[in-house]
Amino acid sequence: MALIVQKYGGTSVGDQERIRSVARRIRDCRDRGDHIVAVVSAMKGVTNQLIGLAQGASGPEMHPKRELDMLLATGEQTTGALLAMTLHDLNVPAISLTGGQAGIKTDSVHSKARIKYIDPEWIIRPLEVGMVVIVAGFQGQDDNGNVTTLGRGGSDLSAIAIAAATNADLCQIYTDVDGVFTADPRLVPQARKIDEITYEEMLELASAGAKVMQPRSVEYAEKLKVRFEVRSSLNQTEGTIVKEETPTMEQVVVRGVSLDENQAKLTLIDVPDRPGVAAKIFQALDRAAVNVDMIVQNTRHGSAPSTDMSFTVDRHDLATSRRVIEALKPEFGIEKVQVQEKMGKLSVVGVGMKSHSGIAAKIFDILARENVNIDMISTSEIKLSVVISSDRSQQALRAVHAAFLE
Amino acid sequence: MALIVQKYGGTSVGDQERIRSVARRIRDCRDRGDHIVAVVSAMKGVTNQLIGLAQGASGPEMHPKRELDMLLATGEQTTGALLAMTLHDLNVPAISLTGGQAGIKTDSVHSKARIKYIDPEWIIRPLEVGMVVIVAGFQGQDDNGNVTTLGRGGSDLSAIAIAAATNADLCQIYTDVDGVFTADPRLVPQARKIDEITYEEMLELASAGAKVMQPRSVEYAEKLKVRFEVRSSLNQTEGTIVKEETPTMEQVVVRGVSLDENQAKLTLIDVPDRPGVAAKIFQALDRAAVNVDMIVQNTRHGSAPSTDMSFTVDRHDLATSRRVIEALKPEFGIEKVQVQEKMGKLSVVGVGMKSHSGIAAKIFDILARENVNIDMISTSEIKLSVVISSDRSQQALRAVHAAFLE
Numbered sequence A, B: 001m002a003l004i005v006q007k008y009g010g011t012s013v014g015d016q017e018r019i020r021s022v023a024r025r026i027r028d029c030r031d032r033g034d035h036i037v038a039v040v041s042a043m044k045g046v047t048n049q050l051i052g053l054a055q056g057a058s059g060p061e062m063h064p065k066r067e068l069d070m071l072l073a074t075g076e077q078t079t080g081a082l083l084a085m086t087l088h089d090l091n092v093p094a095i096s097l098t099g100g101q102a103g104i105k106t107d108s109v110h111s112k113a114r115i116k117y118i119d120p121e122w123i124i125r126p127l128e129v130g131m132v133v134i135v136a137g138f139q140g141q142d143d144n145g146n147v148t149t150l151g152r153g154g155s156d157l158s159a160i161a162i163a164a165a166t167n168a169d170l171c172q173i174y175t176d177v178d179g180v181f182t183a184d185p186r187l188v189p190q191a192r193k194i195d196e197i198t199y200e201e202m203l204e205l206a207s208a209g210a211k212v213m214q215p216r217s218v219e220y221a222e223k224l225k226v227r228f229e230v231r232s233s234l235n236q237t238e239g240t241i242v243k244e245e246t247p248t249m250e251q252v253v254v255r256g257v258s259l260d261e262n263q264a265k266l267t268l269i270d271v272p273d274r275p276g277v278a279a280k281i282f283q284a285l286d287r288a289a290v291n292v293d294m295i296v297q298n299t300r301h302g303s304a305p306s307t308d309m310s311f312t313v314d315r316h317d318l319a320t321s322r323r324v325i326e327a328l329k330p331e332f333g334i335e336k337v338q339v340q341e342k343m344g345k346l347s348v349v350g351v352g353m354k355s356h357s358g359i360a361a362k363i364f365d366i367l368a369r370e371n372v373n374i375d376m377i378s379t380s381e382i383k384l385s386v387v388i389s390s391d392r393s394q395q396a397l398r399a400v401h402a403a404f405l406e
Helices: A016-031 A046-057 A065-089 A121-128 A154-165 A199-207 A215-224 A277-287 A315-332 A359-369 A390-405 B016-031 B046-057 B065-089 B121-128 B154-165 B199-207 B215-224 B277-287 B315-332 B359-369 B390-405
Strands: A003-008 A035-040 A094-097 A104-106 A115-118 A132-136 A139-141 A147-149 A170-175 A196-198 A228-232 A240-243 A256-272 A292-300 A306-314 A336-349 A374-380 A383-389 B003-008 B035-040 B094-097 B104-106 B115-118 B132-136 B139-141 B147-149 B170-175 B196-198 B228-232 B240-243 B256-272 B292-300 B306-314 B336-349 B374-380 B383-389
Touching: A003 A016, A003 A154, A016 A035, A016 A065, A016 B046, A035 A065, A035 A121, A035 A154, A046 A065, A046 B016, A046 B065, A065 A094, A065 A132, A065 A139, A065 A147, A065 B046, A065 B065, A065 B094, A094 A121, A094 B065, A104 A154, A115 A154, A121 A132, A139 A154, A154 A170, A154 A215, A154 A228, A196 A199, A199 A215, A199 A240, A199 A256, A199 A336, A256 A277, A256 A315, A256 A390, A277 A292, A277 A306, A277 A315, A292 A374, A306 A315, A306 A374, A315 A336, A336 A390, A359 A374, A359 A383, A359 A390, A383 A390, B003 B016, B003 B154, B016 B035, B016 B065, B035 B065, B035 B121, B035 B154, B046 B065, B065 B094, B065 B132, B065 B139, B065 B147, B094 B121, B104 B154, B115 B154, B121 B132, B139 B154, B154 B170, B154 B215, B154 B228, B196 B199, B199 B215, B199 B240, B199 B256, B199 B336, B256 B277, B256 B315, B256 B390, B277 B292, B277 B306, B277 B315, B292 B374, B306 B315, B306 B374, B315 B336, B336 B390, B359 B374, B359 B383, B359 B390, B383 B390
Parallel strands: A003 A035, A003 A170, A035 A132, A094 A132, A104 A139, A170 A228, A196 A240, B003 B035, B003 B170, B035 B132, B094 B132, B104 B139, B170 B228, B196 B240
Antiparallel strands: A104 A115, A139 A147, A228 A240, A256 A306, A256 A336, A292 A306, A336 A383, A374 A383, B104 B115, B139 B147, B228 B240, B256 B306, B256 B336, B292 B306, B336 B383, B374 B383
């Protein structure tokens, strides 16, 4: 008999039929003798509806965050109550709890609160008498009893924190994909599901554009040492286990590859090479809420020391970035700004890369043979990313996948 | 500087424009230096939508009441957050609270909980720093922290209980009518708004079919000695003050008249006149959830003692009532059941009736002159009701109104 924490995202509880299917899955687990805690998101679309209401009440972005939290928290509370009712209808005793009732204590930073601790008494007592416990995800309560929400990916955080606090045997993150794949199957038909992956690899894949989970949730699971499974609520297929690195894991050099096709690259020509210039440029971009991804700089040695500096941003931030840079041009005497609008970032991830030299060389060789020009390179211990022109990036992805993972 | 508790019903907060108009009203009150606690209902239609969702989750009436409360409570929480945001947008600091956060402690009878007490600390602290406090009506929390709801008219109960617990100077019930009228203005063009009315009169009018407030809320206000005003959220007109009887009140014999046009009358001919028969008949009707209103019995003295017994029910319950009675006919040897389908109940209410004899005679005289036949009569200390055929009931209402109130 195991204690299983299951998290069901917005698509998994998207309508009444989907909720009923989740309820049946929970019933079947319970029939096998397991204790179930189900953490639920708002039904798909509901959070956006609520945000629409908020924007009607006070212009965009102007709504007080405490009240926005009160409003948004109703979404998960609604799903929880409906799932409990559906379970009752299947003769499964169940109780739904708000985040606050479930003992999820957070700080008071509304709209992106951090979980401080969980007092799991309210979760454990009904479990002990055989009930399924449903917890509204994404939300908690601060020390003064105010409703807080945890920000993007918040329901995953709730599930992981509850799994840790209750010493659960298993934490399952139900979503609409079968697990984590060696590459995006829409781009690489040969991609296959990964059985086990380390937190670090999952993090690097997530930050490289694989959208299964927010990096924040993966970091949190790593910190709390919660092993979890990403799997689909649409079938019975086993998913991907995310956990610490263990000797029994499949020994591979490369675990997966990913491609972010929405990058743009800016190059500032002849930036004066003196301390503080780079800092000021990136501070200005930060103030404009531009996320800078990769940065590369090369110092030229000539009469006046100057440098060429390149960086990538999400393509949606390109216009803003240009405006910011144009405004700084006179102050720093920047000669020229080059823009490459359609770039892709190809990342290769695997804990095996730590101990295998020569991976970079092999990747560069594959790309050369595909006649793909590398614009920028960046590496971490277990990841290598290259920025390339996006018109050949899918071809490059398939070639790298074929070489390492097929 | 006064502390005012204002309750806004579902129509008053029916859409974003109405919520904005409520926010402006609150701002204006606050600008005059008053402290405001606003108790809000769910936006019109929302509760029915939520009940629809519940019925999808588990067949009608089968949903566990605890979970239905969790679900329904989101409706008022949503209105509260939206009103707080709108107030912020008008530069008025405001905080919204769930029933539980507002310290409304109830028993654990889900879907019709009773308020046990209110710990008003969470309401009073923000008031003291100049904030408007918004409380989700209709809901509270039991001793174990479960969300409860108070049943029909629950938001009025919330407002009255909060007014008592905070020692408010004024409690205003905002609705879509200007107050309590001497008669329904749609039926009696000469009807006028009543400035002051006693709890008792309001109760008798409410139970006689005037639909401004649930009798339960009026009784509760009387018990807690909370004086309140019923007024419209659509204009600035003063409403009707409901309070204990005072010497300064306008001295009238009749305060108002009302008409319930949805009555039906059943007469059981030749019911055996022996103990326990009436009890069994009305127990059977009660089990079938039929609300019996007026009962009249006359014993006939003949060879076998038997009686004719008449009673009225809401017309919607007529079919059920007939079925119940038909089933009892053989057991009690009831000869015949007569049904009058379209009856009206005309009620005349006023504390002045206590001390004025002859009111009944005057009413009967008016009806006789209008050629209206009286089927049944029932009286209380401050009310006289007659059941008459509904085809002449509006005419009778106008005649009685003209005689006493014009």
